[in-house]
Amino acid sequence: MQDVIEMHLKLLFDLDNLIADMEEPSYKKIGFKIEDEASLELIRKRNQLLKKLPQELAQRYEILKKRYRQAIAPVESEFCLGCFQKLPTELLTRSKDIITCPNCGRILYWREKS
Amino acid sequence: MNLASLLSKDRVNLSLKPGKKDDVIKDLVYSIKKGTDAEVIVSTLLKREELGSTGIGKGIAIPHCRSLVVEKLEIAVGRTSKPISFNSIDKKPVSLIFLIIAPPQDPGNQYLITLGKIVQIAKEITKKNLIQQAKTPEEFIALINDIEKGLTKRK
Numbered sequence: 361m362q363d364v365i366e367m368h369l370k371l372l373f374d375l376d377n378l379i380a381d382m383e384e385p386s387y388k389k390i391g392f393k394i395e396d397e398a399s400l401e402l403i404r405k406r407n408q409l410l411k412k413l414p415q416e417l418a419q420r421y422e423i424l425k426k427r428y429r430q431a432i433a434p435v436e437s438e439f440c441l442g443c444f445q446k447l448p449t450e451l452l453t454r455s456k457d458i459i460t461c462p463n464c465g466r467i468l469y470w471r472e473k474s
Numbered sequence: 475m476n477l478a479s480l481l482s483k484d485r486v487n488l489s490l491k492p493g494k495k496d497d498v499i500k501d502l503v504y505s506i507k508k509g510t511d512a513e514v515i516v517s518t519l520l521k522r523e524e525l526g527s528t529g530i531g532k533g534i535a536i537p538h539c540r541s542l543v544v545e546k547l548e549i550a551v552g553r554t555s556k557p558i559s560f561n562s563i564d565k566k567p568v569s570l571i572f573l574i575i576a577p578p579q580d581p582g583n584q585y586l587i588t589l590g591k592i593v594q595i596a597k598e599i600t601k602k603n604l605i606q607q608a609k610t611p612e613e614f615i616a617l618i619n620d621i622e623k624g625l626t627k628r629k
């Protein structure tokens with residue numbers, strides 16, 4: 361993945377998870393105060409980020425999000441964490457392109473080693 | 475899973491540099507991740523703060539989010555030598571900060587369970603006035619462990 365696109369994509373994904381969590385009853389129960397106006401602003405920000413992605417990728421992201429709730433799946437020890445299928449060896453070298461899982465179609469993400 | 479077992483003493487900083495809210499959050503994040511990963515986390519945490527401060531009152535804040543870049547639940551604790559402004563719900567400055575970052579996939583909902591537990595423990599800490607109690611990270615983790623045991627017993 362190209363660095364800038366990858367950065368936008370990661371942020372978009374994190375924001376979408378943030379928005380999803382806000383709606384979670386078990387999150388609401390914890391009792392943090394959320395301002396309504398601010399959550400609308402958050403949705404605006406995520407839409408802005410989406411627009412920064414190449415159109416085709418943005419469309420794919422939205423379709424995957426609708427289908428799976430989470431459009432991106434991390435790769436862990438050769439497995440797609442979205443569908444838990446082992447990935448074919450030719451996919452396992454980190455590439456500059458956007459790679460999707462051949463089984464479930466989610467956008468794959470290789471975490472940095474830390 | 476008990477909270478004390480999720481804490482490690484190198485992630486408990488009892489002499490965190492006081493400063494602006496954003497910078498203090500950044501310092502804590504960098505104790506967990508570096509580089510662009512850290513940038514992503516900081517950015518998401520600050521967006522979360524815009525929704526409403528995670529300063530829950532009486533000197534404690536609990537910034538939190540999920541992020542693609544972490545593979546397991548990560549917690550860092552910081553106590554600043556001087557209280558800092560955090561736009562808390564009671565407008566009081568904050569000196570104890572629990573930072574929690576969770577991966578997007580989270581079997582068993584460990585993130586929200588842990589977050590809820592930290593809120594409960596934080597309330598005990600303020601109620602009993604224990605923010606400044608621990609002198610070392612080891613003491614801090616032991617304190618959390620004691621409070622947690624007390625809470626479980628009460629149930």
Ligand SMILES: [Zn+2]
Nearest residue numbers: 440443461464
């Ligand atoms: Zn898959």
